[in-house]
Amino acid sequence: MNMTRSDEIAAQTNIRRALLANGYTPLANKDKMCILKGWPDLFVDAAQIDVWSGQLKWRATGVRIERALVAIDLDVNDADSINAIIDALPAHIWEQLKRAPVRLGKGGQGVLVLPSRRG
Numbered sequence: 191m192n193m194t195r196s197d198e199i200a201a202q203t204n205i206r207r208a209l210l211a212n213g214y215t216p217l218a219n220k221d222k223m224c225i226l227k228g229w230p231d232l233f234v235d236a237a238q239i240d241v242w243s244g245q246l247k248w249r250a251t252g253v254r255i256e257r258a259l260v261a262i263d264l265d266v267n268d269a270d271s272i273n274a275i276i277d278a279l280p281a282h283i284w285e286q287l288k289r290a291p292v293r294l295g296k297g298g299q300g301v302l303v304l305p306s307r308r309g
Contacts (some may be wrong), residue, residue, distance in 0.1 A: 216234060221250055
């Protein structure tokens with residue numbers, strides 16, 4: 191089923207609201223790029239997310255990696271290899287991974303975002 195552009199924006203708005211509610215800073219993206227002016231210091235709240243929802247050019251969402259966040263970007267187009275990498279992660283990370291936002295791309299590609307133990 192193909193989503194309309196309006197459906198895509200609504201889905202991204204819901205993702206952004208959920209990220210914000212869970213303590214992450216969502217950023218409106220164009221494809222995989224954040225081209226928002228001043229994005230490293232941009233204050234993001236529900237009102238800002240509503241502004242983005244009215245602008246059709248922001249059809250994707252990123253997460254600003256800040257404070258004690260770590261991103262594990264698995265740009266490997268092989269699901270078995272990604273599973274092997276994930277299986278090799280230290281056991282103490284698993285509880286954090288259960289709550290981590292995950293972006294899955296084509297093939298086996300994905301990004302995990304989780305808090306660092308060190309802060």
